[in-house]
Amino acid sequence: MKKKKVRISILVLALIGLIAGIIKISPTVVTGYEMYKTAIKTMSISDKVEEIRQDENYITFDEIPEEYINQVLKSEDKRFYYHLGFDPISTTRAMANNIMAGRFVQGGSTITQQLAKNMYFSFEKNYERKVAELFVAFKLEKELTKDEILELYCNIAYYGEGCYGLKQAAEHYYGVDPLELSEVQIVALVWTLKSPNNYNPNAYKGA
Template structure:
């Protein structure tokens, strides 16, 4: 009799503790969400999204989407956000995968951020890995998707990412690394450039040619996996430098 009573008490205690933990988790999520939204509102109050975008577009070396080589666009999408044209600013599949990998590693090893989220971060936020900053980034990504087309978002993205060597837009990078305008880049140059922003200090060809070449191979492999390159074209692209 006492054993049964003890089991009932234990079961109630466990359910009570689970309920407390769930309530605490929900409360924490709500709190983080509110702080993230406040961070987003503060950012656009200091400078509206329209003003921020106009500021980027007014830069001397700004490159429009029409001047981006198709291969470069495909390469960027394949390694950064291959569902870009199908999502609303966030990619639940990528986020779920990132959460699982982060939990396995016990640290932030994968972000799951879309190109739109990365643009939001480049325009307004720091690289600091805090949950409220990620929430603010999501609100900003939704705002970007509401106000601008996919091509405009991608155009803004390649004009605000860092390519190493002090190059903060695609035109500076293409001219600096290859001595030519973005629209004149070859498949070899496009795939090389697409891989650099993942880790500019490692993959810039002037810093470490070997790592840059390995990263380029990963980009070309992703193009094949995404059906954008044939195996033959992949081989020809990687051999083009020679």
């Protein structure tokens, strides 16, 4: 009888904790959803994608080196081809690191989430923006193929020194087209994505 009461007490406490957690995050989810709705109302995802593709520096998937694809997946999103825009493993790890650090130090974003952020939102680190980014990511996964998402990401990611997209970065830092990049140069550009202002090839050279 005593054990049963203990189990019931634990279950009640767990339930209270779950309800409290839901109540606490609800305003964040609502605000994030409104942020998402405002963003796609201003410009739909299909229109935004078309706008990006019209850029003179835009390159297609077959113009991106295979080694670059391999390296960027290894660095940014190992499970890219297996998730639906959200990776619970990376997110849980990031949340644990943030809690231990006592501040927002790691995002755990997938490539799809990073694309969503680059398409619509500021780089300010807050949970409302992360929620909005997640809604856009789910919509991107629904409307585009994985290769299309990766192609777009490689075309609008920031590489430091005013460079957006792999073509601009390859030309700026190395004076070559993306398909002419060496393996060492590819690794350097993928590393740049971690912190474009601090890790770009020129910054690293001068360190």
